[in-house]
Amino acid sequence: MRYATIVIRADGGGLHPVDWALYTDPVVTRETIQKINLLSDGTFVIIYELSGDLLHAEELLSNHPDIITADVTGEEVGLTYMHLEGNFTVKALLTIVQMFEFVLDTPIECTEGCGVRVRLIGDDATLQTAIATIPDPLEVTLEANSDYDPTLDDVFASLTPRQREILTIAVEEGYYQIPRRVTIEEIADALSLDSSTVSEHLQKVEACLVHEMIGSKL
Incomplete structure (x- = not known):
């Protein structure tokens, strides 16, 4: 599927x-x-x-x-x-x-x-x-x-509202495209947040996604 x-x-x-x-x-x-x-x-x-x-x-x-x-x-x-x-x-x-x-x-x-x-x-x-x-x-x-992996929906739902908001903006603005179309600082400006806060949230989101995707196979 x-x-x-x-x-x-x-x-x-x-x-x-x-x-x-x-x-x-x-x-x-x-x-x-x-x-x-x-x-x-x-x-x-x-x-x-x-x-x-x-x-x-x-x-x-x-x-x-x-x-x-x-x-x-x-x-x-x-x-x-x-x-x-x-x-x-x-x-x-x-x-x-x-x-x-x-x-x-x-x-x-x-x-x-x-x-x-x-x-x-x-x-x-x-x-x-x-x-x-x-x-x-x-x-x-x-x-x-x-x-199709239905567990990804569960992972997204497990994120905090702020993490979901930041991740959504990052994806929409091209942070995960190659080459990147936006920087951490630009995402932070769009959300009126400190760049360190955005960076920390994205690191936690990425750690969560990696753990769910491959953690159980290690």
């Missing part, structure tokens, strides 16, 4: 008008998509994790023409259930999931540029075909393609 991690972005308007409205709002932040399902009538349901001013989010969503129903729970961080009118982009992506019968791993991480980071689980040939089928208007970046 294989998994592929891809980032999907759409130019000018995002994946869906509601997603774009949330992304461009200055007091609401898209965190993750917990669940998403395409219905037989072409509409779809989605559960977002949002942070920020959720009272404002509720008002924003209640006035959006593409929303059939919406329910926001929480104050500064919460979940939002929405039943939405479908559009070409979302229908295409969810139809591909159904067509190739692979698993769309959740939660789906919301990224900068109104994109999403998606992990697909299935056999290698199916994953490659499915990724190639994603329609041209969407920009697709393959970040990882390797054997």
